[in-house]
Amino acid sequence: MTARLSPRRRQRISRGVQYAVLIAVAVILILIADWPSIQRSFFNLEVAEQGLPELFTVALVNTVIYTVTGYVLGFALGLPLALMRLSSVPPYRWIARLYVEIFRGLPALVIFLLIGTGLPIAFPGFALPGGVYGSVALALALVSAAYMAETFRAGLQAVPKGQMEAARSLGMSYGRAMISIVIPQAVRIVVPPLTNELVLLFKDSSLVFILGVTSTQVELAKFGNDLASATANPTPIIMAGATYLLITIPLGYLARRLEARQEKRL
Amino acid sequence: MSAVPSAAPNGAAKHAVEIRGLHKSFGDVEVLKGIDFTVEPGQVVCIIGPSGSGKSTLLRCVNLLERPTAGQVFVDGVELTDPDVDIDAARRRIGMVFQQFNLFPHLTVLRNVTIAQERVLRRGKREAERIALDNLERVGLADRANAYPGQLSGGQQQRVAIARALAMDPALMLFDEPTSALDPELVGDVLKVMRKLAEDGMTMLVVTHEMGFAREVADRVVFMDGGVIVEDGPPEQVIGAPRQERTRTFLRRVLHPEG
Numbered sequence: 001m002t003a004r005l006s007p008r009r010r011q012r013i014s015r016g017v018q019y020a021v022l023i024a025v026a027v028i029l030i031l032i033a034d035w036p037s038i039q040r041s042f043f044n045l046e047v048a049e050q051g052l053p054e055l056f057t058v059a060l061v062n063t064v065i066y067t068v069t070g071y072v073l074g075f076a077l078g079l080p081l082a083l084m085r086l087s088s089v090p091p092y093r094w095i096a097r098l099y100v101e102i103f104r105g106l107p108a109l110v111i112f113l114l115i116g117t118g119l120p121i122a123f124p125g126f127a128l129p130g131g132v133y134g135s136v137a138l139a140l141a142l143v144s145a146a147y148m149a150e151t152f153r154a155g156l157q158a159v160p161k162g163q164m165e166a167a168r169s170l171g172m173s174y175g176r177a178m179i180s181i182v183i184p185q186a187v188r189i190v191v192p193p194l195t196n197e198l199v200l201l202f203k204d205s206s207l208v209f210i211l212g213v214t215s216t217q218v219e220l221a222k223f224g225n226d227l228a229s230a231t232a233n234p235t236p237i238i239m240a241g242a243t244y245l246l247i248t249i250p251l252g253y254l255a256r257r258l259e260a261r262q263e264k265r266l
Numbered sequence: 267m268s269a270v271p272s273a274a275p276n277g278a279a280k281h282a283v284e285i286r287g288l289h290k291s292f293g294d295v296e297v298l299k300g301i302d303f304t305v306e307p308g309q310v311v312c313i314i315g316p317s318g319s320g321k322s323t324l325l326r327c328v329n330l331l332e333r334p335t336a337g338q339v340f341v342d343g344v345e346l347t348d349p350d351v352d353i354d355a356a357r358r359r360i361g362m363v364f365q366q367f368n369l370f371p372h373l374t375v376l377r378n379v380t381i382a383q384e385r386v387l388r389r390g391k392r393e394a395e396r397i398a399l400d401n402l403e404r405v406g407l408a409d410r411a412n413a414y415p416g417q418l419s420g421g422q423q424q425r426v427a428i429a430r431a432l433a434m435d436p437a438l439m440l441f442d443e444p445t446s447a448l449d450p451e452l453v454g455d456v457l458k459v460m461r462k463l464a465e466d467g468m469t470m471l472v473v474t475h476e477m478g479f480a481r482e483v484a485d486r487v488v489f490m491d492g493g494v495i496v497e498d499g500p501p502e503q504v505i506g507a508p509r510q511e512r513t514r515t516f517l518r519r520v521l522h523p524e525g
């Protein structure tokens with residue numbers, strides 16, 4: 001043994017130096033920050049009071065409504081798109097492929113802009129059912145359907161070929177076998193990624209402000225921003241952010257749990 | 267049942283299965299190179315042959331899981347290769363048992379056996395369950411009706427797969443190496459069920475490497491090699507005293523694998 005420090009000891013020293021640097025940075029930030037000002041601006045209880053209970057009763061409720069309607073509609077659009085991508089009929093495959101390429105490649109913001117400004121020009125006099133709620137549901141559905149279609153496609157392809165063959169050998173038609181045998185198994189496979197998609201959509205619902213909503217239609221982000229402007233204080237934005245995390249962190253955790261459970265089962 | 271055009275082959279009595287001039291290619295590769303044979307009602311025919319000789323493909327052409335490139339397939343006098351035939355209706359009378367069982371893993375054993383009865387034959391739930399339990403009883407698994415396939419051994423899964431096919435009242439049962447994926451100690455239970463089925467008069471077409479089963483249960487043994495039928499006759503002949511050199515070579519390898 002010629003080395004003066006064993007690798008183990010060297011690693012321990014290097015780790016100690018890293019911790020020391022981290023602590024130093026934290027201490028410096030804490031010392032130079034203007035704490036009273038931070039509290040007044042970001043954690044201002046008087047301002048916070050003005051936002052309650054509407055933060056939950058209006059903004060959170062609307063966010064959930066927008067997300068869930070968009071998600072359900074996206075699901076209803078994504079599954080047929082996935083079936084079209086796997087179809088033996090070439091035009092179906094082309095249409096589904098085109099849709100996925102376009103809507104996966106567009107920022108959600110652009111889709112909202114197109115729904116808000118493009119739709120009324122292209123189809124004058126045509127109004128979506130549900131007013132703003134309808135527009136939001138459609139925009140979020142268009143955003144999520146492309147992702148869901150790709151997820152469903154992977155799920156459908158993960159179901160062993162023998163399942164379809166066994167179903168067909170029992171006299172089931174292709175459609176019946178899909179509905180009773182293949183799709184239920186595919187849906188189980190894609191539950192974790194689809195839970196993640198719910199998280200993404202929950203956040204994307206913040207783009208609703210593009211469509212110009214009234215005070216009863218606001219969702220979390222716009223609610224926070226409006227109140228922040230009115231009170232000239234960013235505390236409501238912190239509140240809105242915290243409310244997002246209240247939902248997204250447990251959902252993300254759930255998605256990872258489901259994923260882990262599935263890996264164990266396979 | 268819906269319109270199934272029946273083309274009675276060449277007068278005479280109806281064969282359970284009749285195959286004429288069957289060819290099947292995958293791309294440029296011809297896997298079946300002209301197969302002709304018949305199975306009579308109540309017969310048990312075992313198909314043996316080396317791996318890759320086209321046994322599975324032949325079996326899958328009988329219920330049109332594979333579409334023949336050329337030739338005709340008749341089951342119960344109905345030409346399945348007729349483009350106008352209702353293939354879903356025709357398949358109802360043809361049970362199939364796969365090497366990998368292919369049970370539906372998201373459904374209970376009972377549901378595995380009832381779902382096609384309800385969705386395809388339009389039987390009521392109670393009737394379907396009664397028939398399912400009768401057939402599970404037949405394969406000795408009525409007590410596992412509420413289990414999921416994943417909770418069963420391979421041998422039990424395969425017996426459920428047999429019950430699932432039998433619940434559709436098939437006139438013909440196809441078996442594709444039903445015991446090849448099983449641990450040796452589980453093979454016997456499955457073969458016992460198949461033996462009983464043969465005694466009950468079921469028409470069976472069985473691809474197998476179980477020479478004992480073929481010798482004792484089969485009415486006829488068909489030896490395939492390279493996409494053609496090399497030898498076809500009673501087991502005493504094909505297994506006991508093969509006339510073709512290719513059959514002898516194959517049997518030597520199967521019966522005395524160590525050399």
Ligand SMILES: Nc1ncnc2c1ncn2[C@@H]1O[C@H](COP(=O)(O)OP(=O)(O)O)[C@@H](O)[C@H]1O
Binds near residue numbers: 316323
């Ligand atoms: N779907 C398929 N696509 C391409 N080749 C296939 C397909 N199915 C079978 N084959 C080929 O056909 C030949 C016969 O296969 P198979 O009928 O499974 O033989 P066996 O059951 O006698 O082992 C093999 O060479 C196999 O690779």
Ligand SMILES: [Mg+2]
Binds near residue numbers: 321322323443
């Ligand atoms: Mg095979």
